[in-house]
Amino acid sequence: MRRRNFFQSHISENWKAHRTVTVSSSLKNGSTKYFDFAVIGSGVAGLRYALEVAKHGTVAVITKAEPHESNTNYAQGGVSAVLCPSDSVESHMQDTIVAGAYLCDEETVRVVCTEGPDRIRELIAMGASFDHGEDGNLHLAREGGHSHHRIVHAADMTGKEIERALLEAVVNDPNIVVFKHHFAIDLLTFQVQNLYFV
Numbered sequence: 001m002r003r004r005n006f007f008q009s010h011i012s013e014n015w016k017a018h019r020t021v022t023v024s025s026s027l028k029n030g031s032t033k034y035f036d037f038a039v040i041g042s043g044v045a046g047l048r049y050a051l052e053v054a055k056h057g058t059v060a061v062i063t064k065a066e067p068h069e070s071n072t073n074y075a076q077g078g079v080s081a082v083l084c085p086s087d088s089v090e091s092h093m094q095d096t097i098v099a100g101a102y103l104c105d106e107e108t109v110r111v112v113c114t115e116g117p118d119r120i121r122e123l124i125a126m127g128a129s130f131d132h133g134e135d136g137n138l139h140l141a142r143e144g145g146h147s148h149h150r151i152v153h154a155a156d157m158t159g160k161e162i163e164r165a166l167l168e169a170v171v172n173d174p175n176i177v178v179f180k181h182h183f184a185i186d187l188l189t190f191q192v193q194n195l196y197f198v
């Protein structure tokens with residue numbers, strides 16, 4: 001939660017000071033469009049970030065292929081989160097640290113394990129449909145390295161479902177425009193005072 005609060009307050013306090021202006025020269029009619037935020041990539045990270053900052057301004061999502069083309073779209077097994085009463089964040093953390101051969105940054109593990117359940121609920125609220133068991137609750141699979149059942153999944157195409165739901169939310173957000181088949185390397189950037197031009 002700490003990280004989320006930082007993320008949100010960081011955006012709301014600083015976005016005006018670091019306003020990003022995106023100029024697209026590739027619009028067919030030769031017009032120029034201006035955006036407050038430029039996001040590179042349309043996987044789960046880029047789309048989720050775009051939806052968050054779209055609450056504060058206009059967003060250009062720049063992605064090198066079709067919008068759905070990403071590692072996210074091919075993720076299979078699912079997402080681990082503590083959603084069962086007999087499970088605990090401490091147990092999830094311990095499993096993660098052991099599976100990571102004690103090389104993980106403990107604070108990062110803590111944030112991910114603590115925030116995971118809320119992020120899953122957010123995805124569901126955005127329209128992601130995960131498998132349910134006969135009891136009507138989310139079906140939680142158990143995978144290697146996990147001491148509890150905690151893998152939320154949509155059959156074995158979990159990433160495809162997450163990508164679908166996020167893209168649908170992005171398409172329905174009037175503040176977001178997706179520029180497909182645009183490579184980051186093609187962007188020209190320059191700065192004048194507080195304005196960043198792309």
Ligand SMILES: Cc1cc2nc3c(=O)[nH]c(=O)nc-3n(C[C@H](O)[C@H](O)[C@H](O)COP(=O)(O)OP(=O)(O)OC[C@H]3O[C@@H](n4cnc5c(N)ncnc54)[C@H](O)[C@@H]3O)c2cc1C
Nearest residue numbers: 041042043044045063064070071072075076077078183184
């Ligand atoms: C086969 C497979 C199975 C997996 N299974 C799981 C699983 O079960 N559970 C799990 O948690 N994780 C799984 N993963 C890992 C998971 O998919 C990734 O960690 C996650 O999707 C990464 O998301 P991302 O948004 O950071 O990156 P991506 O989803 O890869 O998105 C990157 C985006 O950036 C764009 N891009 C890249 N370079 C440029 C450029 N130069 N210019 C413009 N755009 C660019 C890409 O087109 C893409 O849209 C799996 C991955 C694979 C491949």
